Amino acid sequence: MKSRQRLYINIDHVATVRQARHGEEPVPVHAVALCERAGADGITAHLREDRRHMQDADIEAIAAAVTSVFNLEMACTDEMIALAERLRPYQVTLVPERREEITTEGGLDVAGGAARIGPALRRLSKAGIRTSLFIDADRPSISRSHDLGADSIELHTGRYAQAPHDPGTIAALQEGAALGVSLGLAVHAGHGLTTANVGPVAAIPEIEELNIGHHVISRAIFVGIERAIHELRAAMDAASTSP
Numbered sequence: 001m002k003s004r005q006r007l008y009i010n011i012d013h014v015a016t017v018r019q020a021r022h023g024e025e026p027v028p029v030h031a032v033a034l035c036e037r038a039g040a041d042g043i044t045a046h047l048r049e050d051r052r053h054m055q056d057a058d059i060e061a062i063a064a065a066v067t068s069v070f071n072l073e074m075a076c077t078d079e080m081i082a083l084a085e086r087l088r089p090y091q092v093t094l095v096p097e098r099r100e101e102i103t104t105e106g107g108l109d110v111a112g113g114a115a116r117i118g119p120a121l122r123r124l125s126k127a128g129i130r131t132s133l134f135i136d137a138d139r140p141s142i143s144r145s146h147d148l149g150a151d152s153i154e155l156h157t158g159r160y161a162q163a164p165h166d167p168g169t170i171a172a173l174q175e176g177a178a179l180g181v182s183l184g185l186a187v188h189a190g191h192g193l194t195t196a197n198v199g200p201v202a203a204i205p206e207i208e209e210l211n212i213g214h215h216v217i218s219r220a221i222f223v224g225i226e227r228a229i230h231e232l233r234a235a236m237d238a239a240s241t242s243p
């Protein structure tokens, strides 16, 4: 029997609400204990270069408050790698960043960025940090991630989330996850997942970890963050135990 799929909650959008007023509330680190109490296996936060949601002080506070594990999402830049070396989160997920995008719209260009990504992975590993690359579920990106020495890959589920009934979108994730595991990579997934669409992704046995943010914070506005996480966890569990 496969082990239980981990759920990491991305709390970036607590900061998005605060930044809408450039004020003081809500405080992102206050979400950490609530998420953990509701069953989150890890906490994820993304310090973007443009600081549009999380600020440096938020990341410091979150790194100190997490009692589960902290997954720091960041671009592959010297500034961010130096920050990770100092904070030593459990895991770093390297993501692409373009300033004009609304969110992380596609996976890393692993081939084009190899000269930067390879040395970054080595620096992070040397600091004792697990590494993950956020990539599209295509064969070249997955095998390149393995060649560069990543511990894990996070498959971008955005295409699936936009067209969940297109059999090609879930098939790409199933095939990508199987390829990743066959190469010895740990496989994660995330982006655009919700209680309504998480089932088929949660049912992919090779996927160990999901990173989910926007839906949880959106739902939390109406039912609170703990109930939002319970609902999501229940949807994942129902999918992974169904025949």
Ligand code: PXP
Pocket (backbone or CB within 6 Å): 010, 012, 046, 073, 093, 095, 103, 104, 134, 154, 189, 190, 191, 192, 193, 211, 212, 213, 214, 215
């Ligand atoms: N995984 C990664 C690498 C991301 O960049 C994001 C978005 O910040 C997520 C997961 C979560 O996506 P969403 O907020 O749509 O659940």
